[in-house]
Amino acid sequence: MPTSELDRLDIAILEALQENACTPLSEVGRRVGLSQPATSERVKRLEDRGILAGYTARLDAAALGLGMMAIIRLKTTQEHIKPALKAFAEMPHVIEVHRLTGEDCFLLKVLVPTPGQLETIVDTIARFGAVTTSLVLRSEPVKPLGKALLG
Amino acid sequence: MPTSELDRLDIAILEALQENACTPLSEVGRRVGLSQPATSERVKRLEDRGILAGYTARLDAAALGLGMMAIIRLKTTQEHIKPALKAFAEMPHVIEVHRLTGEDCFLLKVLVPTPGQLETIVDTIARFGAVTTSLVLRSEPVKPLGKALLG
DNA sequence: CGCAGATTCCGTTAATTCATCGGAAGTTTG
DNA sequence: CAAACTTCCGATGAATTAACGGAATCTGCG
Numbered sequence: 001m002p003t004s005e006l007d008r009l010d011i012a013i014l015e016a017l018q019e020n021a022c023t024p025l026s027e028v029g030r031r032v033g034l035s036q037p038a039t040s041e042r043v044k045r046l047e048d049r050g051i052l053a054g055y056t057a058r059l060d061a062a063a064l065g066l067g068m069m070a071i072i073r074l075k076t077t078q079e080h081i082k083p084a085l086k087a088f089a090e091m092p093h094v095i096e097v098h099r100l101t102g103e104d105c106f107l108l109k110v111l112v113p114t115p116g117q118l119e120t121i122v123d124t125i126a127r128f129g130a131v132t133t134s135l136v137l138r139s140e141p142v143k144p145l146g147k148a149l150l151g
Numbered sequence: 152m153p154t155s156e157l158d159r160l161d162i163a164i165l166e167a168l169q170e171n172a173c174t175p176l177s178e179v180g181r182r183v184g185l186s187q188p189a190t191s192e193r194v195k196r197l198e199d200r201g202i203l204a205g206y207t208a209r210l211d212a213a214a215l216g217l218g219m220m221a222i223i224r225l226k227t228t229q230e231h232i233k234p235a236l237k238a239f240a241e242m243p244h245v246i247e248v249h250r251l252t253g254e255d256c257f258l259l260k261v262l263v264p265t266p267g268q269l270e271t272i273v274d275t276i277a278r279f280g281a282v283t284t285s286l287v288l289r290s291e292p293v294k295p296l297g298k299a300l301l302g
Numbered sequence: 303c304g305c306a307g308a309t310t311c312c313g314t315t316a317a318t319t320c321a322t323c324g325g326a327a328g329t330t331t332g
Numbered sequence: 333c334a335a336a337c338t339t340c341c342g343a344t345g346a347a348t349t350a351a352c353g354g355a356a357t358c359t360g361c362g
Contacts, residue, residue: 056172057203057206058206060204088291099288100222136250
């Protein structure tokens with residue numbers, strides 16, 4: 001089994017660190033009922049197991065001037081897949097790339113400062129196949145993963 | 152303007168912290184050519200400006216037993232929107248919710264351990280309208296945001 | 303039963319990292 | 333040209349993390 005037993009404490013620690021990775025481990029420990037060294041040790045074990053894959057800064061796209069998010073779907077054919085992947089990698093505004101089953105081959109998430117930038121991106125991608133572009137009107141805050149472990 | 156001037160150093164700092172938020176600021180400073188206190192001060196300023204919105208742990212979904220990602224699109228009508236949003240919030244496996252322009256109203260990203268779980272989710276969401284579900288075969292690593300600032 | 307061995311915890315302490323301070327250098331303002 | 337402002341540096345004090353040694357609990361197996 002991939003999740004070789006995470007107990008309640010591990011999950012609580014992961015939730016705390018996902019919500020704010022800078023919470024002192026003594027404080028995390030206090031919340032879950034462990035000492036600082038014990039908490040530290042568990043965190044280290046979670047890292048060694050590859051469950052805790054790292055720590056990252058959360059940037060505010062809007063504050064960075066990237067106020068427009070769009071979802072682009074691409075329906076293409078086999079021979080375009082590799083060149084398309086390469087092109088996506090070189091487009092800095094394309095922040096997520098997913099290969100899909102179903103009618104569409106790719107789903108991309110892009111962040112741009114202006115509609116004009118979006119047009120440029122769509123035009124470039126359209127060279128590989130049929131694109132469908134949707135603007136994101138609103139996003140609910142991304143949910144922390146911890147919750148999904150209990151169901 | 153939203154991006155009231157970020158210089159090259161700010162961008163380099165953001166990139167470093169996005170790649171690994173635990174890099175000591177003395178090390179970040181060394182890379183960008185600043186002392187530790189100067190780096191610390193810039194980070195604090197970026198936080199105050201709301202550009203650096205926080206720090207979060209990166210969890211490995213597969214290692215957590217959530218090896219299956221799916222994209223669900225929902226086409227629905229006005230009166231279902233609020234109840235749908237509420238339902239999404241209560242489903243722990245739904246980790247992203249985007250309101251879209253275009254034919255589909257919502258795009259969801261879900262993480263599940265088994266196809267059976269996905270079926271449950273799809274069935275629940277289908278009560279609000281017409282759903283289109285695609286499995287994610289592969290995802291390219293999410294791109295750091297810093298790159299998008301230079302274009 | 304009961305004794306290794308392993309695991310996980312705690313308290314303490316050493317090492318690392320971060321925050322704060324005073325002061326210098328450079329820029330902008332009046 | 334001076335005053336105010338900004339941003340930097342080096343040094344120091346405060347906070348956090350990492351690394352012990354030892355105690356308690358659990359496991360496996362004679």
